[in-house]
Amino acid sequence: MNSPATVLPTPDRDADADFLLPLPDPEQRLDVAPPAHSLLTPRDRHRLSLNATLTTAGIPPHPDDIEAIDALSALDDTVALAVQRWLISRPAALLG
Numbered sequence: 001m002n003s004p005a006t007v008l009p010t011p012d013r014d015a016d017a018d019f020l021l022p023l024p025d026p027e028q029r030l031d032v033a034p035p036a037h038s039l040l041t042p043r044d045r046h047r048l049s050l051n052a053t054l055t056t057a058g059i060p061p062h063p064d065d066i067e068a069i070d071a072l073s074a075l076d077d078t079v080a081l082a083v084q085r086w087l088i089s090r091p092a093a094l095l096g
Helices: 042-056 063-073 077-089 091-095
Strands: none
Touching: 042 063, 042 077, 063 077
């Protein structure tokens, strides 16, 4: 980085005043590119999403549920999204 050091303002602690930080320097930004492709298969993404959705809905997956979650994860994106939508929208209705 060839830019001069950034000087941050010193807050006036006696005045209990807020202070603004300087604008970010575009020259100091990192060049971080997203990965070209995901390392997860669609089945892995569905499994992770289903586990997260169940937990968020207050239904933590039980160890005996692995086969059911695996079977649901093998279905296509449309079915996986529908199941997640059902769990998010009405978890109390599903529990009775």
